[in-house]
Amino acid sequence: MMFQNETSYTVKEKIDESQIAILPIGAVEAHGPHLPLGTDNYLAERLAEKVAARTGALVLPTLPYGQVWSLKNFPGSINITNESLIRFLFDMGISLYEQGFRLFVMLNGHLGNAVALKEAARQLYNKFPDFRVLYLFYPGVKQVTEEVRETPTAHTTYFHACEIETSYMQYLAEEFVDMSKAISDIPHIPPSADITPIPWEMFTSSAVLGDATLATKEKGEKIIKIAIKNMVQLIKEMKGE
Amino acid sequence: MMFQNETSYTVKEKIDESQIAILPIGAVEAHGPHLPLGTDNYLAERLAEKVAARTGALVLPTLPYGQVWSLKNFPGSINITNESLIRFLFDMGISLYEQGFRLFVMLNGHLGNAVALKEAARQLYNKFPDFRVLYLFYPGVKQVTEEVRETPTAHTTYFHACEIETSYMQYLAEEFVDMSKAISDIPHIPPSADITPIPWEMFTSSAVLGDATLATKEKGEKIIKIAIKNMVQLIKEMKGE
Amino acid sequence: MMFQNETSYTVKEKIDESQIAILPIGAVEAHGPHLPLGTDNYLAERLAEKVAARTGALVLPTLPYGQVWSLKNFPGSINITNESLIRFLFDMGISLYEQGFRLFVMLNGHLGNAVALKEAARQLYNKFPDFRVLYLFYPGVKQVTEEVRETPTAHTTYFHACEIETSYMQYLAEEFVDMSKAISDIPHIPPSADITPIPWEMFTSSAVLGDATLATKEKGEKIIKIAIKNMVQLIKEMKGE
Amino acid sequence: MMFQNETSYTVKEKIDESQIAILPIGAVEAHGPHLPLGTDNYLAERLAEKVAARTGALVLPTLPYGQVWSLKNFPGSINITNESLIRFLFDMGISLYEQGFRLFVMLNGHLGNAVALKEAARQLYNKFPDFRVLYLFYPGVKQVTEEVRETPTAHTTYFHACEIETSYMQYLAEEFVDMSKAISDIPHIPPSADITPIPWEMFTSSAVLGDATLATKEKGEKIIKIAIKNMVQLIKEMKGE
Amino acid sequence: MMFQNETSYTVKEKIDESQIAILPIGAVEAHGPHLPLGTDNYLAERLAEKVAARTGALVLPTLPYGQVWSLKNFPGSINITNESLIRFLFDMGISLYEQGFRLFVMLNGHLGNAVALKEAARQLYNKFPDFRVLYLFYPGVKQVTEEVRETPTAHTTYFHACEIETSYMQYLAEEFVDMSKAISDIPHIPPSADITPIPWEMFTSSAVLGDATLATKEKGEKIIKIAIKNMVQLIKEMKGE
Amino acid sequence: MMFQNETSYTVKEKIDESQIAILPIGAVEAHGPHLPLGTDNYLAERLAEKVAARTGALVLPTLPYGQVWSLKNFPGSINITNESLIRFLFDMGISLYEQGFRLFVMLNGHLGNAVALKEAARQLYNKFPDFRVLYLFYPGVKQVTEEVRETPTAHTTYFHACEIETSYMQYLAEEFVDMSKAISDIPHIPPSADITPIPWEMFTSSAVLGDATLATKEKGEKIIKIAIKNMVQLIKEMKGE
DSSP: OBGGGSOTTTHHHHHHHHOEEEEEEOOBOOOTTTSOTTHHHHHHHHHHHHHHHHHTOEEOOOBOOBOOGGGTTSTTOBBOOHHHHHHHHHHHHHHHHHHTOOEEEEEESOGGGHHHHHHHHHHHHHHOTTOEEEEESSTTOHHHHHHHOSSOOSSSSOOOSSHHHHHHHHHHOGGGOOGGGOOEEOOOOOGGGGTSOOOGGGTOSSOOOEEGGGOOHHHHHHHHHHHHHHHHHHHHHHHTO | OBGGGSOTTTHHHHHHHHOEEEEEEOOBOOOTTTSOTTHHHHHHHHHHHHHHHHHTOEEOOOBOOBOOGGGTTSTTOBBOOHHHHHHHHHHHHHHHHHHTOOEEEEEESOGGGHHHHHHHHHHHHHHOTTOEEEEESSTTOHHHHHHHOSSOOSSSSOOOSSHHHHHHHHHHOGGGOOGGGOOEEOOOOOGGGGTSOOOGGGTOSSOOOEEGGGOOHHHHHHHHHHHHHHHHHHHHHHHTO | OBGGGSOTTTHHHHHHHHOEEEEEEOOBOOOTTTSOTTHHHHHHHHHHHHHHHHHTOEEOOOBOOBOOGGGTTSTTOBBOOHHHHHHHHHHHHHHHHHHTOSEEEEEESOGGGHHHHHHHHHHHHHHOTTOEEEEESSTTOHHHHHHHOSSOOSSSSOOOSSHHHHHHHHHHOGGGOOGGGOOEEOOOOOGGGGTSOOOGGGTOSSOOOEEGGGOOHHHHHHHHHHHHHHHHHHHHHHHTO | OBGGGSOTTTHHHHHHHHOEEEEEEOOBOOOTTTSOTTHHHHHHHHHHHHHHHHHTOEEOOOBOOBOOGGGTTSTTOBBOOHHHHHHHHHHHHHHHHHHTOOEEEEEESOGGGHHHHHHHHHHHHHHOTTOEEEEESSTTOHHHHHHHOSSOOSSSSOOOSSHHHHHHHHHHOGGGOOGGGOOEEOOOOOGGGGTSOOOGGGTOSSOOOEEGGGOOHHHHHHHHHHHHHHHHHHHHHHHTO | OBGGGSOTTTHHHHHHHHOEEEEEEOOBOOOTTTSOTTHHHHHHHHHHHHHHHHHTOEEOOOBOOBOOGGGTTSTTOBBOOHHHHHHHHHHHHHHHHHHTOOEEEEEESOGGGHHHHHHHHHHHHHHOTTOEEEEESSTTOHHHHHHHOSSOOSSSSOOOSSHHHHHHHHHHOGGGOOGGGOOEEOOOOOGGGGTSOOOGGGTOSSOOOEEGGGOOHHHHHHHHHHHHHHHHHHHHHHHTO | OBGGGSOHHHHHHHHHHHOEEEEEEOOBOOOTTTSOTTHHHHHHHHHHHHHHHHHTOEEOOOBOOBOOGGGTTSTTOBBOOHHHHHHHHHHHHHHHHHHTOOEEEEEESOGGGHHHHHHHHHHHHHHOTTOEEEEESSTTOHHHHHHHOSSOOSSSSOOOSSHHHHHHHHHHOGGGOOGGGOOEEOOOOOGGGGTSOOOGGGTOSSOOOEEGGGOOHHHHHHHHHHHHHHHHHHHHHHHTO
């Protein structure tokens, strides 16, 4: 159910019944020649719909801006600082709690948001100990991803506009993918990228971290289905079901 | 053109050519029994598309949360404080400027955002004197609104979920309006509402400020067309055309 | 009664009896060749005295600095940012509440302060729901002003060092007005001034928005008497009288 | 010269000629039964006038609120936090510098402001290395005070509403002193007051720290004349005269 | 070389020669019955000395407080919020840069600091693009740790007071370890700990995450030697050697 | 007792028994050719140990960074802004209170920290009225210092790397003093240093304010013993013993 399509006359009962709000949050960020700037928004949004369908959660409008320090110098990227993002999410959480929600699921499509989401969640926990705030970024897909991928990952944590993320998009938002433009660009990410600030233009000009040409809808489906299953399960556990 | 559907390979040229970014910004807020919580988001978004079509502007993804202090205690409202909203928009503006935009149009669908938008615009002007930031909220429609409306306005500045705003929705986002639920509820807004903080639950239980049953698509069209014409003209003037 | 002339031995009883504090707040800002930089301070202060006389309020010392972004580049202007002003007023409000006041009237002589005053008032309301904070800027004078003025207004919202404000000064603080220097300077304020930050030096070199030579004490008296009447009434209503 | 009585047409030349702005800053604070709440404001203001007369400085309107943590629980006290006060003064300093002043004298009538004044001065120095900001609180009067006083001081640093401060008021603002109400109240200030936060109600109910009945205009004159001489000299040295 | 043991007469030359500052940063935090609260401080400090010896870096005094949200309710833990820690480190970085350092190594002994360190590093990079700030937490020890450990890890990211960390302490700061008190306590960490704020008292009463009785100096040595080798190499690469 | 050498299993009982935490806080700052940059840290730390021995207090790890605006341009100085320092100490205080401490003694070795310590103490008092926070900087040594010193003080408040502070170091941390490098350098501190920001490089190149060659361990001992006696007494009084 899309929260913003409800009216104030109908929504109260639904909040009380569901108690779960899902916020899709992504970013506007360079994703190579074949994926749109809004890739992370589309992923978060489509995932949220599927997760909501199985959990009875209410889907909030997508917050389409996030923290993109690493890629902020690429064409099209829009960066929100962690500090601003944390405050924004903290305010949202207060309203959601006051509205009667007790489970606030931040369904994240952009790894760069992880720090802000976790911090906002903790600040909300400090304020409302009975308010559970979740930050979800493709939980529990490590194994299936290893099985599915044909090329090694470019980095232990990052994946971006590559075989994997492109597959996600093919499965979840195919209409925004132009596979004819997909490229393979496996950069050498210097080890120092894990221990010092390194804007990505230092090691890639495409923002693609892998071989996007190998992406398929089937690969995406395999991983995403696991991700959804895990998210649904985590939410249900949190709700005490 | 929807900014987030571009890729980083195609967007740079379009930014340089257009130099204009439009951000639709609304709110999630109670709008009576016949209009959805996301009314201000839909209005801002649809207006942005129309204005962009005539100005060559790039439309950013909608920021669907705003400052709703007055209605925050109504079911479904989500409130962002002015301080958080200002910071968020300030960060966005910095990125847009660095990306090459020179005209940042905040197309506002929610009066409650006005203060934050103006403040963010000023802070960006202080930082980048050659960056024009606009905040637009139905400019120049006073006269046509007076002509169109059949009932007097409930307040000199506010209008909300009433004959006028409902007409806007009928014209711009008809699919989200349920006229069968429309009501007439003309509250007595105490004069003190202009001079002291008064949450709206003090004078209305419906959040409707007028007779929504009188709303028509035609009324909406008349006003919105003027608003669009004015916005287009203001943007062109700003761009020096 | 001037609050700061009381002693701590006498003031407690008066606070408890009155419960109303009036803070005159103005600005130091360019007001043309015939009005002093402190015009808004003198207006706020004199009004406060008159309003206090009729409401039993205690008059706090004038806060003589305000937000003057628009005119900050004119000689003599001193600008306080909204953020600083809000914090300052918020602190004051806390003290006033703790001292026993339940009605805090910010009597404003400078339109540029309006945003900060309203925001401070809301933050205080959030903190102390039984604390009423008022922000008053010539309430309810629209009609009488239209009747009195001989020249059309230069702008729908702004008036500055013009026929009207100069008349106010003639009535309230004649000794600071030098009518021999009064000028008529009706600038073309571009419509964009309502939708984007435009420092006033872009459209005026005098900071006078109208024909100050037409100002008279009588005009001032007519409007100010209405303003005072309205302020007194609003305060009494708030106090539940 | 009173800055706020100038107009924007006359002030520029005077700023360029003088380059010195004096801000009287005090507080609203309990001062016993014989001195008004605004004592520190009157002292700062009268001193500023005298110092300006001898240095050609322009006198800004008094900032009549300050940091009064220690006495905030006494009737009539109004407390501004250090953080808010620092920001406010920092903003003021920026405007004064941009207006052409190169010497900003914060003439302080209230010891509690000392921390905020020094911090604001340093922050302004960091921003504008050629901007001299002074914070003056009766400089160089230690010796003469020892000579003049008939009773020992209640504390090495604090003096308040006592023989000394009352004498200042008699000399500078006699009309606000009611010697018939003056009392002698020499509290035992615990040594811990220097090493831990101790609100003054812990050791005094009058807020008088000494024997105010011994105050005389002559005593005040002797000390104040030295203070003024020192302030004038410091300002002239700073100006390079 | 211990930075704080130098004098201002000798240090300038050493800064210019080395250009590398190492800040050991840890935390005061519960570490079970056999390890001291200052475990992370001792580890960071001892590592820093060894790394400095091989890189010519200057070792700053240990910052012995860090972000310990997860364990803050355990006896002895002291928590600094991320926001405060970031500001503190940002200030330090500014001074180090102004002193002539061009490589600022934050050698971290406490995983909970990771977010603050990275954020501070980015903010410093934004301010000084030629200033390299490193955040190091046992880099590149994953493989050797897998080889060394006899028991599986309790969590993919966390390790705490367990076989591994206790081995570190035995190798680096043996005098603070009391193996007679070491326990094995392998908690069930709920999967939700990765996706929602969960204070550790929810799943452990000892704060030990593993079998500390299996710790040996030899295990510690094997891992720590790799960690040091990697840190030295990363620093040298950064320095362009 | 060194707090960080305790374990979480042993510390709770000791906290409850003692209720007193001592935080040594100093700075990294230029102290002439004969004293190390960490002088204020060593002094604070050694004093803390002695005071703890007599009061049963628990000694926290030294916070070795402080506010050194005045000397920040001297080689080796590291400056933390007041604002950052206050936040850091405020966070620490919250944890200490929650851990069960009721007396938080900030034992200060660096005068420049005084403002931040006092402000943090007040903010903690506002939050926890039953939490006593002390800031101690050689209390009550004025008289003995006058007796001991052979040369007049260079300034009424400051002393730095001089006869006195060097004597402190000889008594408390002899191993870090190199008397063969001690110099006599009595600068002319301009009177304006008390009333306007003046970095110390304006009046000294050595950062020594006096004749360090006259320092002796005996002088140090005499003063420090008094300081310790006074600190012990103040703490005991605070604890109600």
